[in-house]
Amino acid sequence: APPAGTYATPGPLWLQIVGLEDGTKVELRPTADLLQGPGLNGAMANQLAVYELGAGEILQWELPQNKLDPSGSLLLSDKPVALHTGNRFLRLQPMPAPGGESTHQQNSAISALGSAYVAAPYETRRKDLAPEEVDYRIVGVIDGTTLTYDPPVPGAPTTLDEGQVADFATTEAFEVRSQDGDHPFALAQLMDTANLPGGTRPGATAMGYPPALGDEEFVVVLPPAQFLQRYAFFTDPTYPTTNLVVTRAKKDGAFAPVSVDCLGELGGWKPVGQGDLYEFTTVDIIRADIPVMNCENGHHLAESEGPFGLVVWGLDSYSSYAYPAGGAAATLSDVVVIPQ
Structure with a gap:
């Protein structure tokens, strides 16, 4: 259940990789399990996963609403990509009072x-x-x-x-x-x-x-x-x-x-x-x-x-x-x- 005084359950964390050119190879070693979904293979924590992106194509994961955090994950591509990360509902304080906000940032290479x-x-x-x-x-x-x-x-x-x-x-x-x-x-x-x-x-x-x-x-x-x-x-x-x-x-x-x-x-x-x-x-x-x-x-x-x-x-x-x-x-x- 949502914490008292809020309108949503905290999370989930998410990350998104955006391709710029066709035939982009992406190597990813996450620090948390990124689960598979329709048409998308998962990437397990501390294991190498390889993907291919076309121009304008997106890889995106939402993590289960638990304490797993993909911060510190390593990404390498052979052509330019953008990496966006965020939290649908970031809540930094445990107290039963209003608070919480969505966050989203583009990460630097x-x-x-x-x-x-x-x-x-x-x-x-x-x-x-x-x-x-x-x-x-x-x-x-x-x-x-x-x-x-x-x-x-x-x-x-x-x-x-x-x-x-x-x-x-x-x-x-x-x-x-x-x-x-x-x-x-x-x-x-x-x-x-x-x-x-x-x-x-x-x-x-x-x-x-x-x-x-x-x-x-x-x-x-x-x-x-x-x-x-x-x-x-x-x-x-x-x-x-x-x-x-x-x-x-x-x-x-x-x-x-x-x-x-x-x-x-x-x-x-x-x-x-x-x-x-x-x-x-x-x-x-x-x-x-x-x-x-x-x-x-x-x-x-x-x-x-x-x-x-x-x-x-x-x-x-x-x-x-x-x-x-x-x-x-x-x-x-x-x-x-x-x-x-």
Whole structure:
């Protein structure tokens, strides 16, 4: 039965592989059993399965609603494919209260993963404005990966092996890096339920629902090596609160100003760790349907003379979405891991 206060049973997790060209060979070694279905052979945990995809063809699995998680699975193709993953109903808290949200992300190729990341927390939703404890998931690619954090993050892993998944949480912005560019890894950020201690700050306006701001979300973190200097992005007009998280990297010994079309030059920058290489800030576009300056939801432009990253967050009563506004999608390493 669904947990009390929710409208659906948690899950299922799902993954989808999309072919671009005919005759695409796909090798898959999952970390959880992917069961067979009509016209589709299964792929068992830690065993190699091989498929062929045509242009526009899709392989898709939904996992049974249990604790099995295919995170850390290994995929290799001889032609370009897209990998989408998600959860039909992600529920991070066991308490019998409302909460839960669908999540879906497109995964980066290993070649586009970084060996260094900067994680900046989203704007706090707490009513007392205290920093939120933000959840993260990190996934290893190469055995013997060693990680260092600035500042130190208690509970975060210091080593990773191929396919290893680790979860941790912190209130701080941080930088994490491996020993070199031949040891890439993946990092994702999660938003928890709106059932926060003491309640949430203003921002939710949905009629007939409690004013509890945001809900479960999962968003990939892009490495600074993929930062751009210009983003054209869209904010959803059906969400009454829109917030941007902006992270800028030092270039030629200085931080360049960052501007957003309706806000002008951004302020409120905070350092990330002690390295003096990155700063971050959070800004509202609109909150509780009240525009900030001349801002409205819709099309926006952010620009700088230096590299920066931008994550868009939209929130309402027990509802949220987030996505990176863009990235270079450049090849950062020639690391290839062969499924066996």
